[in-house]
Amino acid sequence: MTILLLLFIISTYFLMEHQIFNQSEQLVQNIAVAIESDSAEQLEQFNRTEYFYIKTKESGEITQTFSTNPHFGPKELKELAQGVLKRKDSKGDSDWHGLSFTFLKVPQKQQPGLLVVFVGLKREFMVLRFLLAALFMTGIICLGLAFYSSLYLAEKALIPIRKSWQRQKDFVADASHELRTPLAVIQTNLELVMGNPRETVEEQEEWLNNIQIEASHMTRLVEDLLFLARVDSAQQILEKITFSLDRAIHQVVKPLIPMANNKGIELKIEVEPGVDFYGDEKRIGQLILILVDNAIKHTPIKGEVRLVGRVIGNAVEISVSDTGEGIEQQHSDKIFERFYRIDKARAKSIEGTGLGLSIANWIVKSHKGTIKVSSIPGKETSFVVRLPKEYCSI
Structure with missing residues (x-):
């Protein structure tokens, strides 16, 4: 400058x-x-x-x-x-x-x-001296303003970088913690199995089942981490096709019905028929699976989970609501962050990786849509996804 x-x-x-x-x-x-x-x-x-x-x-x-x-x-x-x-x-x-x-x-x-x-030339030299003084004064003022403006803008520019760096540190710490727990369980149960070499597989079924559960949990966690890593590096590409939205939703939700029945939860599905959607069928199915699976996990016995899909104006709206414990207002804006848990103590008893809603948020945004959550603590929670009409046809 x-x-x-x-x-x-x-x-x-x-x-x-x-x-x-x-x-x-x-x-x-x-x-x-x-x-x-x-x-x-x-x-x-x-x-x-x-x-x-x-x-x-x-x-x-x-x-x-x-x-x-x-x-x-x-x-x-x-x-x-x-x-x-x-x-x-x-x-x-x-x-x-x-x-x-x-x-x-x-x-x-x-x-x-x-x-x-x-x-x-007296007047001319006076004009030139005044001009030179004015230019230097203006230059000094502009330089001072530019200096302090650049400091201010640099500070402003560093805010998202600091936040991103902090999120990355938190993400690594949380991922390490999430992986450490199942690894510790697997190691402990393996030591129990190896400490009783004369017992049969049936006699050690409890420890082997624990190992299998934690291995499955680690597999899902690693898959989610790899997915988000590809998202962060812009390597996750959507494979867009035109597909039947109601058919895709029913295919995804069908395996979840027995899980809901086992918990005594009524799963209601109301999807408008004949809606063809242009997007990534696999990712849209993953989005529905994450939202419905979350709703079932956080809904108590004899509760209700409702999935509604319909065309409203210039958008397709998919809503998933449940009669679970709800989400308090201070947590509504943070639940889409990676590994964010509302109640960490209670979260340990609920199966999951803590990455589902982050993935769901990316899927919605990659389809140029929006996802919002509304909740009444202790009564109900509702996730509403809106996808623009340019991505669908009826």
Whole structure:
């Protein structure tokens, strides 16, 4: 910024200097024309300009002097003219006792000799000094504003980076914790099995079942972690096709019906028929599975889980509601974060990886949709997914 501002200041100053001196040269030419024409009207317009002129014979003798500055008499004017008359150039700048002038030498039309016109540059230099000071002051102010603005913007830009870094650290810590628990269970149960080598498989069925459950849990956890890793690296690509939405929903929910029945939960499915949807059928099925599976896990015995799919206006709406324990308001915005648990103590008794809603959120957003949650603590929870009509046809 400093280099750019310096370049701007220098280029502006020299451009203005060139323009001002060009105007001064044009002014001295106009005055010379007015003097030669001996027009009082033309000379009157230069009354406010500090100018002087002398007329000389062909021999160089000064015959006439004139000055608009009463403090600059014939003596000073002749002294100034002597230095200029010795110069070969017909126009240029001249300094005398700290004063600067621009001059023009032209042949007289009425008689042999020269007309030498001087115009003072005091006002021009004052303008240039003021301009330079103004440019430097403006440059310093702009540089200060740019510096503090860049600090502010850098701080603002670092906020999401810090948050992302913190989320990554939390994610690694949570993933390590989630993997450590099943590994510890597997190791403990294996030690129990290996500590009784003479017992049959049937006699050690309890420990082997524990190992199988934890191995399955680890498999799902690793699969979810790999899925999210592909999402983060933009390697997870949707395979979009046109498919029957109601058929896909029924196929996904069908295996969950026995699980709901075992818990004494009534699973109601109300999906509008004849809706063809353009998207990734596998991921939409995964989305439905996550939401319904979550609803069943968090609904007590004799509760109800309801799945509704319908077309509303310019969108397809899929809602999954349950009569479970509900979600308090302070947790509503955080449940889509990875490994976020509302009640960590109670979460240990509920099977899951803590990544389902994060995956569901990505699936919805990748289809340009929205997912919202509304809940009444202790009574019900409802997840509502809206997918734009551009992705579906009826």
